Amino acid sequence: MKISRILIFAALAGYLAWVVFPMAWVAYSSLKTDEAVFRDTFALPPLDALQTDNYARAWREARFGDYFFNSALVTVSSVTLIVLFGAMAAYALARFYHPLGRATFWLFLAGLMIPVQLSIVPLFFELRALGLLNSKVGLILVYTANGLPFAIFILAGFFKALPRSLYEAAVVDGCTEISAFWRVMLPLAKPGLVTVAIFQFIGIWKEYFFAFMFTSGDAGAGARTLPLGLANLSITSQYRSDYGMLFAGLVMVTLPILVVFVALQKHLVKGVTAGAVKG
Amino acid sequence: MANVTITDLEKVYPEKNGPGVKVVHSINLEIKDREFMVLVGPSGCGKSTTLRMIAGLEEISGGTIAIDNKEVNNVLPKDRDIAMVFQNYALYPHMSVYENMAFGLKLRKFPKAEIDQRVRDASAMLGLDPYLDRKPKALSGGQRQRVAVGRAIVRKPKVFLFDEPLSNLDAKMRVSTRTEISKLHAKLGATMVYVTHDQVEAMTMGDRICVMKDGRIMQVDSPLKLYNHPANLFVAGFIGSPAMNLFKGRLQRATDAADLLEFVETNEQSAKSLRMTLDARLSAGGANHVGKEVVFGIRPEDVLDTLSLAQPNPAHTTEVKVEVCEPMGAETYLHLTTGATSFIARVSPTDRFDTGQSVKVTFKMEAAHLFDPATEQALS
Numbered sequence: 001m002k003i004s005r006i007l008i009f010a011a012l013a014g015y016l017a018w019v020v021f022p023m024a025w026v027a028y029s030s031l032k033t034d035e036a037v038f039r040d041t042f043a044l045p046p047l048d049a050l051q052t053d054n055y056a057r058a059w060r061e062a063r064f065g066d067y068f069f070n071s072a073l074v075t076v077s078s079v080t081l082i083v084l085f086g087a088m089a090a091y092a093l094a095r096f097y098h099p100l101g102r103a104t105f106w107l108f109l110a111g112l113m114i115p116v117q118l119s120i121v122p123l124f125f126e127l128r129a130l131g132l133l134n135s136k137v138g139l140i141l142v143y144t145a146n147g148l149p150f151a152i153f154i155l156a157g158f159f160k161a162l163p164r165s166l167y168e169a170a171v172v173d174g175c176t177e178i179s180a181f182w183r184v185m186l187p188l189a190k191p192g193l194v195t196v197a198i199f200q201f202i203g204i205w206k207e208y209f210f211a212f213m214f215t216s217g218d219a220g221a222g223a224r225t226l227p228l229g230l231a232n233l234s235i236t237s238q239y240r241s242d243y244g245m246l247f248a249g250l251v252m253v254t255l256p257i258l259v260v261f262v263a264l265q266k267h268l269v270k271g272v273t274a275g276a277v278k279g
Numbered sequence: 280m281a282n283v284t285i286t287d288l289e290k291v292y293p294e295k296n297g298p299g300v301k302v303v304h305s306i307n308l309e310i311k312d313r314e315f316m317v318l319v320g321p322s323g324c325g326k327s328t329t330l331r332m333i334a335g336l337e338e339i340s341g342g343t344i345a346i347d348n349k350e351v352n353n354v355l356p357k358d359r360d361i362a363m364v365f366q367n368y369a370l371y372p373h374m375s376v377y378e379n380m381a382f383g384l385k386l387r388k389f390p391k392a393e394i395d396q397r398v399r400d401a402s403a404m405l406g407l408d409p410y411l412d413r414k415p416k417a418l419s420g421g422q423r424q425r426v427a428v429g430r431a432i433v434r435k436p437k438v439f440l441f442d443e444p445l446s447n448l449d450a451k452m453r454v455s456t457r458t459e460i461s462k463l464h465a466k467l468g469a470t471m472v473y474v475t476h477d478q479v480e481a482m483t484m485g486d487r488i489c490v491m492k493d494g495r496i497m498q499v500d501s502p503l504k505l506y507n508h509p510a511n512l513f514v515a516g517f518i519g520s521p522a523m524n525l526f527k528g529r530l531q532r533a534t535d536a537a538d539l540l541e542f543v544e545t546n547e548q549s550a551k552s553l554r555m556t557l558d559a560r561l562s563a564g565g566a567n568h569v570g571k572e573v574v575f576g577i578r579p580e581d582v583l584d585t586l587s588l589a590q591p592n593p594a595h596t597t598e599v600k601v602e603v604c605e606p607m608g609a610e611t612y613l614h615l616t617t618g619a620t621s622f623i624a625r626v627s628p629t630d631r632f633d634t635g636q637s638v639k640v641t642f643k644m645e646a647a648h649l650f651d652p653a654t655e656q657a658l659s
Contacts, residue, residue, distance in 0.1 A: 168336050169369035173430070174357040174386035183382075187373045 023254070030054055030247035037243045054248035058233070062245060064252055066222070067229035072256075074136050074225055075204045078143035082200050083193055085144070086151025091181055093152065094159035095167070105156065111149030120213055127214055134220030139211060143204050151196045158192035159185065194267035201260050206253070226253045281347035281360075281437040281470055283310040283333060289341030290328050290494075302328050304494040305342065310472060315464050317485035318474045320517070325494035327442055330474045334363050334440050347437055357386075362431035363440040367447060368423045370415040376402075376426050377411040383434045394433075401429040404466075405459075421452045428460070432467065441473040445480065457483060478518050482506070490514050507646070512655040515576050515648060521612060524582065524622035526553060526575040527652070530565045533557075535594075540565050542575045542649075546619035553617040556594040558644040564658040565649050573658065576648040579612070582624035585639035596641040604632045615640065 029037055031052065032045040045051070058064045092098075093105050123142060124133070132138030162185060170180040186193075208227040215223045233249050236242075261268075290303035303325040310316045318326040331337035333344055335356035343350050351359050362383070370379050377398055384394045402408050405425040415423055424444060431439055441460070445453045461484050464471055475481055481488045482502045490497040490505065490513070497517075498510040509515035515523045528544040533556045540562040546552035555575070557565065565573060585591045602621060603614040606628060613624040613632060624640055632638060649658040 163367065163369065165365045165367055165369035166371065168334075168356075169363070169365060169371070169430075171336070171356045172334060172361065172363045173383035173434075176355075176357070179386065183386075184371055188371075190373075 026247050026250050026254070030244065030251045032244055032247075034241055034243050037247075051244050054244040055252070057242075058245045058248040058252065062229060062233045062236075062249060064226070064229055064249055067224060067226045068252065070136060070223060071205060071226040074139050074143065075201060077140045078147065078204050079197050079200045081140070081144040082147035082151050083197050086148050086196060087155050087186060087189065087193060088181075089148070090152045090155035091159050091185060094156040105152070108149045108152045111146075112153060116146065116209065120209075123210075124213060134215050134217045134223055136223045138214055139223065139225070142210050142214065143200075143207065146210075147196075147200045147204070150199065154196050155189060155192050158189040162188055191267050194264050198261060198264050198268050202257050205257055282312045282314075283308075283438055283470065283472065284345040284348070285309070285329070285333075285342070286345070287342035288329065288332065288339065288344060290325065290332060290337065291340040302494050303332075303340075306491075306494075306496050308489055308496065308499065310470060313468050313470055315461075315471045315473065315484060315486040317481040317488045318472065318491060319476065319478055319481035319485075319488055320491035320497075322476055323493075324491040326474045326476075326491050329491075330440055330442055330472060333438070333472060334361055335359050360437040361440055362434045362436040362438075363442065364424075364427045364431050364444045366443040368415070368427040370423055370426055370430075372415055375412050375414055376407060376418070376429075379415065379426055380429045380433050383430065387434075397433040397435075398429075401433045404432070404463075405429050420448050421456060424448060424456055425459075428463070432463070437470065439469055439471040441471065443475055444473075445475070446477075453480075460484065479520065482518065488518075490517060492517075508657070509576075509648065510657055512574060512576075512650045512652075515650065515657075519578060521579050521623045521625070523576045523578050523648070524620075525650075526617070526620050526622070527572070528553070528575060529572050530557075530569050530649075532569065533562075538562070540569065542573070544575075544617060544619055545572075546617070549618055551618050553597055553599075553620070555597065555642060555644075557647075557649075558595075561644065561647060561649055561658075568649075568651065568658060572652050574650040574652050576650060577622075577642055578646060579623040579625040581643035581646040582615075582622070583641045583643060584613075584624070584626050584630055585641045587627065587630070588641055591639075591641045592644075595644050596639055598637055598639050601632045601634055601636045601638055603634060613638075 025042065028044055031050045031054065033049075033051050036043070036045065059068075089108070093101055093108075098104075127133045127138045127142070130138070132141065166184060166188070167180055170184040171177075175183065206227055207225070208231065211225045211228050212231075214220070215225075215228065230249050230253055233246050285306060285308040287305045287307060288303055289301065289305050291299040291301045293299045302323075306325075306329065308316075318329060320326050328337055332339050333346075335351065335354065339352050343352055345351065346359060346361070371382065374382065380398045380401060381394050384397060389397075398411075402411055405428060407422070407425055407429055410418060410422060410426075415426065418426065424447075427444065444460075445456055448456060457480060460473075464484075473480075473484060485502055487499060487501055488505055489499045492513050498505060498514045500508075505514060505518050509518065509523075512525070516525065526542070526544050528542050530540050530542060533539040533541040536556065539559065540557045542553070542555045542557055544553035583591075585596050597617070599615045599617050601613060602616050605612040605614065609628060611626050611628050611630060613626050615622055615624055615638070650656065651658055
């Protein structure tokens, strides 16, 4: 019994190190000079010579400030739209009967099954026709459309599981259809909303493919997001060799995801296990 | 406060390739102002559907419902001025007890001070003061039930609707909450419609009871009238616990009294069967059924141990066998058999009986009933 517990802890500790070490390595390497990185790759940076300058240079020279702002704007807008419209669509599909309701639901699910690479060409032409190529609005629209199937799939399950009598109590209490949704049903789907928000936030924050395709023109320079900036940095650092700055950029890309995840993780676990046991 | 008038009310659920399933058949019911009306019946009798139609949660297929003499068929639930207590309480889990109770008033844009006053009054009345800041999940079943009731009473609606509100509580809690709701009705003097499948709840709480079966009203009357004068076999069997004893047989002219009738039980197994001379009232009721099949009904408490009577009427006395003796403490249920029919007598706990023993019982004929088995209607 005791030995098996020790073994379990040892295995878990090993796994923890396996997962955490690369992140820690990136984090502390971002405070080293290029020379220090090469001389002693895994050593901790000397405390008296922390290269916080790496961050300043990444922010200004590699224009990470602009990329960061673009990423934040695109991600927050897209996630907001996905959660908002996803919740409304899922609610309607889960709780109202419509002859085409089922078909609509399956249509959304089909969106989950089609690889995004297949849709890239028609999307490109569509965005160009709309004049939204190389713009943040175009990216937001594409991300929102791409995120809706997942949101609807998850949230429809949540809304279906809510007892009908809660809705009935709300309408007897004085709610209209819309206020019953906003004031009673939507707050109860919070674990589902958080689950969707986290998954979409992570997915869109680190999204590269769409961003690369739709902001590749010269006009797109002002709309590019962090993953593109990072890629640009890694390409240029091949010739210039500025690994300290590259690591600083990596930290800047990773940190917001970590923060969002840690802040909302409690709800995420609730969301994933919701309905597993009688509450 | 208000009356509720139900006229020719129908509910049909649509069905694929069919005319639809009719669950409420053209019922008529007048619920008076300040009345406590109980809708009772076995599951599937349409009582909850009727209540939900009054609430506006279920569409009306035919007929009308009027609250306070205004037709509400096409009025939204929120505009009907009703409050409803649900079987599973339906408290909003994300709101505190206070917020749950205040929600309806907030939606109706009451001033903050008045909301607070009403919530505090209701919580004091229901003993919820210590729990106002708690979420529903931190409450026991009985407390949740009280919050659900509190949410209804703060609104001061025209009509209160209760949909089996006690069925999720344990037996003890059910009895005490039953009394609380009755007290509340007396205090508020409100019109209340209460749905239950439990005839004890119906008997103890209702000013009047509406007994339903298969989407039809069987009888509407005060509890004691229903108990003492059931209009048909269904009500006779449904109201009362243990249920009324029913004997199948036929009527014939009494051999010893020319103006009276005699009930002879049908007993295919043996020649021996229950024979009982009826009294004048029952004889008059059964006059048109001489020689025909009838059902004779008598409640367990009206089957008396002959030995306990000072002057038993020999015409109403018969000898039967004891099958089982169930002492309940305050009384004893004696399971008896005539040979063809098993029936129950409710006797004094001091009487002792053994299984298989023969006993003489006397029927209290003035409390007995006759029913026509074809129409199931009462004859007496």
